[in-house]
Amino acid sequence: MVECVRVGDRSPRVAEVRATLARLGMLPGYAGDATQSAPQQWSGDDDLFDPALEQALRAFQQSRGIIADGVIREHTLHVLREASYTLGARVLSYDPLSPLTGDDVGQLQRTLQELGFYTSRVDGHFGPNTDLAVRDYQENYALRVDGICGPVTLRALSYLGCRVTGGSAASFHEREQVRQAGPQLSGKRVVIDPGLGGSRTGLSVAGPYGPISEEEILWDIASRVEGRMVAAGVETILSRPRTGDPSTVERADMANAFGADAVISLRADRYRNAKAHGVATFYYGSHQGASSLVGEQLSGLIQREIVARTNLVDCRTHARTWDVLRLTQMPTVEVAVGYLTSPVDVAILTSPEERDAIAEAIVVAVKRLYMLEDDDLPTGTFSFIELLENEAEE
Structure with a gap:
């Protein structure tokens, strides 16, 4: 586990981050070794975390949809390493025990999507859908059907110039699923x-x-959401037992295996002082332009309903590439219900009545997602009782 590395610290991780950002063109003026040679070499103050590196790191974090705090953490290192791969730098294939991730996988997905073979989300994660798309492409172009994207498959892809660009098949598929x-x-x-x-x-x-x-x-809050969902006829499942703490990957795998229509992830926030407060929601979206449009829509509905029903400050919706959002195959929204370092938010979150309002807001938002053009009610006015009556009428 990598400890947090900040400005003023010295660490081999700093040298790694510096060289990677230089290779990505985000650290102009770097005169050191920015090659991908192994083992990595550095000299002088390459391992010193200085303000210039912090600024470049913040820019990278912002571009990748992760919190731009300028701190080197495990997740930031992971995303940096993913970004260092370009298509052709390594052989790509599906390994269910250790799936490949990286910008090269995302580039492969976009290429296959433009050719009409890949219709899922461009997420840089080589999963079964990417494997199926590679095999489908290989079969259609008389290549060996092995699901391995190596020199032969890459060469064949480079020969093809007629592609359909613009739009997102995955987003269209999401919207159509909601409509149907x-x-x-x-x-x-x-x-x-x-x-x-x-x-x-x-x-x-x-x-x-x-x-x-x-x-x-x-x-x-989760129990209150579950109770209302079950009363409305929703097949609901919690991602963990009360005594369990599965990993993010395990939670995503469970949701995928369940075949969920949506995932609502609940978290609380904190800050180094009491000034930060409010509720925020997050949906999958990346610097590559790939995003979950239905996830964004649901995120906005949940955000507005919670703000309308409570005194939590509106910290808005945000696109992120966090694993819980990226690895789930359905629209997923993470709700940061407030800051436990804020006395204002604590007063709200420790009140059973306020938690009830948050739960009702989430359930109503999910209902409104599926109402489409029939949704003309002002935000915060659709009660759970009215929701049940609406369900009975349909």
Whole structure:
């Protein structure tokens, strides 16, 4: 596990980040070794984290949809290494035990999408859908059908110039699924993903009825969402048991195996002081232009409903490439319900009545997603009782 590395620190990781950013053209004026030779060499102050490197790192983080804090963390290193791959630098194939990720995979997906063979999300993750698209392409162009994107397949791809560009087949497919699913919640499948679990209980804050942990707050909201969803006829499942804490990959795998129509992931936020407060929602979106349009729509609906029903400040919706958003095959929204380092947000989140309002906002937002053109109600006015009556009428 890589510890957080900040300005002023010295570390081999700093030299790695510096060389990678230089190769990506994001660190002008770097005079060191920016090649991909192994083992990596550095000299002088290449391993010193200076302000210029922090600025370049923040720009990279911003472009990749991750929090631009200018700190070298495990996730930032992972994304940097993904970005260092260009199509042709390595052989690509599907390994279910250790799937390949990187910009080269994303480039392959976009190429296959332009040729009409790949209709899923461009996420830089070589999964079964990418494998199927490669095999389909190989079969149609009289290549050996092995799912391996090596020199022969890459050479064949480079010969093809007539492609359909613009638009997103994956986004069209998402929207069409929502339209065909109809306005009723009954029969839909939704995964509710409360954060933490097991031995990880997060921050503990003072509530009106005594201390309450971050995990308890998230579990309570998830339970309230689940109860309303079940009452509306939704097939609902929680991503973890109360005593469990599966990894992000395991949570995503479970949602994919369940065949969910949507995933609602619940998290709480924190900051180094009490000034930050408010609710924010996140959906899958990347610097490459690939995004989940239905996820963005659902994110906006949830955000507006929560803000309208509570006193939580509107921190808006944001595109991110976090694993829980990227690895799920359906529209996924992560809801950061508030800051547990803010007395204002703590007063809201420790109130059962306010948590109930948040839960109702989420369920109503999911319903409104499927109502499409029939949704003409002002935000915050559609009650759960009215939702149930609407379900009974349809």
